Amino acid sequence: MKRRLAVAIGVPALLLAATACGAGESSSTADGKEKITLILGQAGEPFYISMDCGAKQAAKDLKVDLDTQGPTAFDATLQNPIIDTVVQKKPGAILIAPNDDKASVNPLKAAQDKGIKTILVDTIVGDESIGLSRISSDNEAGGVAAAQELAKQIGDKGSVLFIGTKPGVSSVDARQRGFEKEIKNHSGIKLLPAQFSNNELAKANQVVTDTLTANKDLAGIFAANLTTADGAAAGLKSTGKQGQVKIVGFDAGPQQVKQLTDGSVQALVVQKPYDMGYKGVEFALKAIKGETVEKQVATDFVVATKENVSTPEISKYLYKESC
Amino acid sequence: MTGQTPAGTDEAPAKKPHDDIAVITPDPALAAVERVADEAVEPVPSALQRLVRSSSIWTAGVLALFIIVFSILMPTSFASADNATTILSNASILLVLAVGMTFVIITSGIDLSVGAVLVLSAVVAGQQMAKVGESGTAVVVTALVVAVAVGLFVGAVNGVLVAYAKVPPLIVTLGMLGIALGTARILTKGIDVRTSAMENIDTPQGAVFGIRLIVLIALGVLIVGGVLLHLTRFGRYTYAIGSNAEAARRSGVNVQLHLVKIYALSGLLAGFAGFLSLAKFGTSGLSGHESDSLGAIAAVVLGGTSLFGGIGTIVGTLIGVFIPAILANGFVLLDIQAYWQQVAVGVVLVAAVWFDQYKRRSRNRS
Numbered sequence: 024m025k026r027r028l029a030v031a032i033g034v035p036a037l038l039l040a041a042t043a044c045g046a047g048e049s050s051s052t053a054d055g056k057e058k059i060t061l062i063l064g065q066a067g068e069p070f071y072i073s074m075d076c077g078a079k080q081a082a083k084d085l086k087v088d089l090d091t092q093g094p095t096a097f098d099a100t101l102q103n104p105i106i107d108t109v110v111q112k113k114p115g116a117i118l119i120a121p122n123d124d125k126a127s128v129n130p131l132k133a134a135q136d137k138g139i140k141t142i143l144v145d146t147i148v149g150d151e152s153i154g155l156s157r158i159s160s161d162n163e164a165g166g167v168a169a170a171q172e173l174a175k176q177i178g179d180k181g182s183v184l185f186i187g188t189k190p191g192v193s194s195v196d197a198r199q200r201g202f203e204k205e206i207k208n209h210s211g212i213k214l215l216p217a218q219f220s221n222n223e224l225a226k227a228n229q230v231v232t233d234t235l236t237a238n239k240d241l242a243g244i245f246a247a248n249l250t251t252a253d254g255a256a257a258g259l260k261s262t263g264k265q266g267q268v269k270i271v272g273f274d275a276g277p278q279q280v281k282q283l284t285d286g287s288v289q290a291l292v293v294q295k296p297y298d299m300g301y302k303g304v305e306f307a308l309k310a311i312k313g314e315t316v317e318k319q320v321a322t323d324f325v326v327a328t329k330e331n332v333s334t335p336e337i338s339k340y341l342y343k344e345s346c
Numbered sequence: 347m348t349g350q351t352p353a354g355t356d357e358a359p360a361k362k363p364h365d366d367i368a369v370i371t372p373d374p375a376l377a378a379v380e381r382v383a384d385e386a387v388e389p390v391p392s393a394l395q396r397l398v399r400s401s402s403i404w405t406a407g408v409l410a411l412f413i414i415v416f417s418i419l420m421p422t423s424f425a426s427a428d429n430a431t432t433i434l435s436n437a438s439i440l441l442v443l444a445v446g447m448t449f450v451i452i453t454s455g456i457d458l459s460v461g462a463v464l465v466l467s468a469v470v471a472g473q474q475m476a477k478v479g480e481s482g483t484a485v486v487v488t489a490l491v492v493a494v495a496v497g498l499f500v501g502a503v504n505g506v507l508v509a510y511a512k513v514p515p516l517i518v519t520l521g522m523l524g525i526a527l528g529t530a531r532i533l534t535k536g537i538d539v540r541t542s543a544m545e546n547i548d549t550p551q552g553a554v555f556g557i558r559l560i561v562l563i564a565l566g567v568l569i570v571g572g573v574l575l576h577l578t579r580f581g582r583y584t585y586a587i588g589s590n591a592e593a594a595r596r597s598g599v600n601v602q603l604h605l606v607k608i609y610a611l612s613g614l615l616a617g618f619a620g621f622l623s624l625a626k627f628g629t630s631g632l633s634g635h636e637s638d639s640l641g642a643i644a645a646v647v648l649g650g651t652s653l654f655g656g657i658g659t660i661v662g663t664l665i666g667v668f669i670p671a672i673l674a675n676g677f678v679l680l681d682i683q684a685y686w687q688q689v690a691v692g693v694v695l696v697a698a699v700w701f702d703q704y705k706r707r708s709r710n711r712s
Contacts, residue, residue, distance in 0.1 A: 066684060090681040092678055092684065093684070094634075094684075095684065096633040096634060096636070097633070098538075098629075098631055098632070098633045098634035099627055099628075099629050099631070099634070100623060100627045100629065100631035100634030100635065101631075101633075101634045103627060104432075104436040104674070105678060105684075107432045107435070107436060108429075108432055108436075108674070108675050108678040108679060109678060110432075111423045111424070111426065111428060111429040111432055111675075111679060112423050112678075112679050113422075113423060123538075123540070123628075123629055125540060125542055125628055125629075126540070126627050126628045126629045129548075129549065189536075189537045189538055190537060191538070191540060191629075219535070219536060219537045220536070221536045221537060221538075221632060221633065222633075223536075223633070226536050
């Protein structure tokens with residue numbers, strides 16, 4: 024009986040010890056390396072995996088101690104507790120892609136109040152005092168480019184639909200602004216009311232099939248992020264309309280590149296998350312050392328089509344599923 | 347069996363007025379069987395014995411072990427007052443859900459819908475709040491009343507289906523999970539409701555005696571739940587139904603009505619948790635509560651409540667809630683991937699239930 028009791032308590036304890044091996048706390052000054060934590064917008068999404076790869080490379084090059092965390096869904100109720108706990112680790116700096124421009128403010132404020140340097144990557148928060156630097160794509164220009172590419176694809180006439188993730192995600196909001204602004208310049212194109220996917224494949228899929236049913240003259244779709252584009256293309260495929268209704272997506276994960284090459288998607292606006300991650304770590308280290316960093320950095324993008332996707336200039340920017 | 351005096355009593359059969367009628371005496375064979383049965387019953391254990399036997403002591407031991415290991419590995423980040431506040435604050439909502447779940451599981455039922463009811467309540471409350479205004483007491487009160495009402499209603503529906511339509515709780519609450527979450531998405535068209543009117547629930551500014559308001563509220567719920575479960579007739583009926591529903595019914599307990607109340611209570615607390623979540627995060631969290639129901643069940647079971655009903659304590663639930671909370675916190679601090687936390691909680695849960703079953707079997711054999 025005592026033996027079994029020892030096993031029942033010992034097994035989880037050993038599991039814990041095994042996973043903790045090699046981890047554990049060391050002050051940043053003890054082994055000389057600064058500690059930086061990267062909190063992704065969502066764990067497992069190729070955009071953020073690429074960002075992580077860039078950050079890890081920078082950590083290797085600059086000799087900093089980087090660790091990465093991320094919520095299982097793009098939701099502030101999951102990310103905030105992670106931020107709270109990371110703050111307890113007192114890293115020198117936090118790099119984060121906040122899930123919500125309002126809800127993410129309080130935990131980040133607490134981090135800054137503790138002297139942890141905060142750098143925002145990809146998404147931002149509304150409160151200007153948060154984030155020594157904001158590194159993201161020029162999302163508005165990305166939306167403009169998407170609109171121009173889509174207009175070209177549909178021959179400048181028909182109805183177009185914008186599908187975002189959810190309101191309050193700064194990056195996607197900016198893409199919407201750029202897209203809608205540019206579409207106004209094309210008089211032959213009608214803009215349908217924007218829809219949202221909540222960053223879920225199934226919902227994006229459903230939005231597309233529903234819109235097709237309601238609008239027979241739907242000519243083009245702009246799906247404004249990786250998961251949305253993925254789901255939207257699948258929705259088109261399921262109704263057999265791929266190729267007839269043109270899609271311009273955002274982001275270039277492996278699944279989307281496949282959709283590009285098989286014709287379900289006509290063009291992808293490709294961000295540079297690897298660069299964001301790399302620059303983020305660079306800036307974080309600078310900030311820890313007390314140097315000033317640029318308040319706003321816009322990374323640019325490339326437009327990938329079936330024709331150019333395998334060329335080296337474009338293929339090096341495609342997102343990864345592992346580093 | 348009518349007409350026979352219960353075995354073991356000292357009273358002789360009553361003297362019949364008519365001596366020509368045969369007196370009924372206890373069947374000697376039956377009396378022998380009943381004597382053996384009496385001897386097999388254990389003497390009532392003392393409070394200390396009961397405490398040592400209870401599963402929650404062992405869970406408390408595992409919890410203490412984790413705390414010690416983490417504190418040794420990370421003396422300044424884990425073992426700090428600040429981190430304790432973080433752990434408590436992030437465990438508060440789960441604690442509120444687990445209190446309701448304790449009652450349900452003690453009746454040998456289950457409620458898989460609590461996470462979805464939380465989200466639905468938060469959504470409806472958030473939408474109604476926006477109609478009332480931007481901030482102020484009226485807005486907060488509206489949110490609270492609406493959230494609790496939604497939760498109570500859904501819980502009552504669950505209870506009616508379980509108690510009167512006799513659909514198994516697993517199925518009822520699984521179906522309700524889909525209905526509630528689906529309704530939440532319909533109402534919001536899939537996009538989170540956002541609000542910023544109640545931020546002080548989880549900030550140092552709103553703290554009372556240095557403890558965050560949300561933590562105090564959750565502990566308040568725990569205490570009320572504890573009183574209800576351990577010190578009232580309502581609680582006793584709950585245990586009775588879990589132990590043996592038929593016996594409870596024959597003793598005069600309205601089992602069906604009580605079950606409705608139990609599920610309504612679970613729903614009410616899920617609604618209240620929705621209000622707390624809306625207050626703490628400022629968003630309805632449509633995708634953020636998928637694993638809440640299972641988390642609450644795991645916490646309750648880790649705390650020593652038996653899935654087969656009749657056994658469980660509120661203190662056990664408190665201890666049980668802390669295991670996933672501390673694991674989640676400790677793992678992030680140790681830079682361990684989030685996915686290992688799920689593995690660890692699963693391992694601890696299975697180990698705890700297996701251990702509890704083993705103790706029960708060995709107690710029955712001795």
